[in-house]
Structures are given as structure tokens and as C-alpha cells.
Amino acid sequence: MAAANITVSETPLVLYTLRRADDALILGHRLSEWCGHAPMLEEDMALANMGLDLLGQARELYTYAAKVEGRGNDEDKFAYLRDVRQYRNLLLLEQPNGDFARTMVRQFFYAAFADLYWRAMMRSTDATLAAIAAKSEKESAYHVRHSSEWIVRLGDGTEESHRRAQGAIDELWAFTGEMFEVDDSERGLIDAGIAIDPATLRPQWLKAVSDVVHEATLVLPDNKWMQQGGRSGRHSEHLGHLLSELQSMQRTFPGATW
């Protein structure tokens, strides 16, 4: 019999921590899909390494969420035994890898945000979140540098790489607004100094992203309309497919270990 979904009591701090953990797990899983398929060996290692960093961040965050929740859940149950509607990650991060340009644009948009976000979160009044932030910001710094270099190389490369990079920017742009959204649940944590307000990072993010995109001879779209829903469990159809692969072993053989 397939394993049932767990129930999660989403107090503000549990929900906050799960959102960041889900971001890291889902993007990390997407990057792991490149393993053995990247255009060259160094890039295969780079994508797997970035995925590993994110998986590590996810584990620390899930473990902390489990501790805060205190209801017997753990990192594995959060990852393997929640369904699509229980996942709280950004829509951007569940978008399919597409071609290499699309993967890099997704990575770049997110890493440029995560770099600023985790650095700011080092000031959190929550000692565990501040410690996770201190580690994550160093890793994010590598991710943003690596993806920035690729944006420039692709945009200012051949006609074909330029076309693909611009196409990826145009397609993914509407998913970037969600990174800066704050709901009531999170507002309380921000007021308490536990979380930081991501909206305050938006001008810096936009400048960092614009500078690289400009250097790459690419352009950011004009459209202001932004897609959202991931933070409250309303996902694109892609997440279900991702989870069916990620969770298949634990759903089929509950509790399996090796």
C-alpha cells in the first residue's frame, strides 16, 4: 500500500522554514536531473555540486522545521510524504530544466536573490536560521557567480545561444515576482526580526540582474504581471511530475532504507 501523506501543523515559523526548505529541495532536484547530461564534464560537476549545496540546505531547514513543529515529522517525511498541494516552494524553481540556457537563467534569477536573502538573514534573531543563512550565503555566492558568467557567455555568444537565453528570460520573468511576496503569516516573523522582508531586496536584485543581462546583450521584459501561488501550495503541473519521481521509492516501499 502506498504511504499516506503526513499532516503538518503550519505555524508561522514551521511554514516559513518549510518554504525555504522546499525551494532548496526542488531546485536541487532539478539540477540533479542534469547529472550525466550536461554539455561538458566541468559543467556536469558544477550543476551536481550546486544541487548538492541546495540539498544540504534543504536538509538543515527540514530538520529545523521538524524540531520547531515537534510532532514527530523529520526531513525524510517532509520530502517524501507530502503531496503537491503541501509543497511551498517558488513556482520558478519547479519549472522544467528545458535547455541549458533555461536552466542557467532560472539558476541566475534565483541565486541572485538567494545571495542577498541569506546574507540579510544572517541578522535573524533566530540563531538556527542565522547559522543556516551564514552557510547558505557563501554557497549562493558561488552559484550567482557561476550562473552570471554563463548568462554573459550565452547572451553574448552565438546567435543561437543568444536566442535561447533571451527566450528563457522572457519565459521565466513572470515567475520572479513571487520571490519578493510576503503574506500575513510571514509578516509577523518579519516584525519579530526572525525573518527579513524580501521586498527590501528587490531594488538590489533588479540592479544585479540588470547589470549582468545588459553585459550579456540581453534585455529584461517590460511586463509587470507576475505569477504566484507556490507559497500557498498552488503549483504548476510540473511539480507533480517532479515529485512522482522524487518520491516513488518511499511511496512504493514505505520506510525503505539501504
Next chain:
Amino acid sequence: MVTAIHSDSDLRRRAWEAAAQVVDPEIPVLTIADLGVLREVEVHDGRVEVAITPTYSGCPAMNMIALEIELALERAGMPRPTVRTVLSPAWTTDWMSDDGRNKLREYGIAPPQASRSRRALFGEQQVACPQCGSQNTELLSEFGSTSCKALWRCKACREPFDYFKCH
């Protein structure tokens, strides 16, 4: 009472010595004491509890290290030890001992540079070749064979080498 306190501190010292011998499974010349991963050894009711801190978030060696510590303590005659993970303050390569840096270099891995500031990550880096000592080196890939290493090449002796990244 006095005897109990003394025996606790003696047990703690012996436990530290045993745990400090555990090596990083991916870089076996470095002990967890060299790395700065071993943070604390406590004794509660005659049982040893060791605190370690993770290096890179996704480093798979941490599970192995925790297991090796338990085995080392059991072998040293300390039954049912426990290992807990502390996240704060976050580990940095600055905690690596000088002895550890020398051992890394001799092993063929360029040791991490002292990170004066976080943005040193973004500056031009000068990494000396661990084989010939030349400063005439270049970065091949920021991501190497493990999460803690980058891949470099020496332009003097033409040998590729690993560089333990600043963190």
C-alpha cells in the same frame, strides 16, 4: 564528589583524544580536529556526547564522520556515545589548523586562503601550486570532485590540482 568530577574531566579528555583522531573520509590526511569540525566533548552521567559542526551544507562526509566518531569512542571503551550537530556559529575554513593546512599541501591540495572578507570570494585569487609552489596558476572550474574543492591548473608545471575552497 571530587573523584567524580576528576574522572569526568579525565573521561572528557580521553574522549576528545579519541574523537580527534577521526579523519575526513574524503581527505584522509586531515583529522576532524584539523578541520575544526570537532567542537565540543561533554560527559553526561558517564556517557560521552560529541558536538560536531557541518562544513559545506551538502557534504556527504558528515554522516560518515559521525559514525566514525561513535566507533572510535566505542573502541576506546566508552559505551553508547552520541554525536550531535551544532550549526551555530557556522563553520569556516578559517578554523582549519596550520598543521592541517600543511598536511593538505603535502597531500597535493592547495589549502584555503584566509578569508579576510566574504567578498574575497569574488576577488582575484592567487593560489600557489601545491606541487611546485608556483603562483602562475589558473582556475579551471569552481566546482570540483567534492563540494569543498575547486579545480585549478598550474601553468608552470602543467599539473592540475585541487584547491580547498574558502568558506
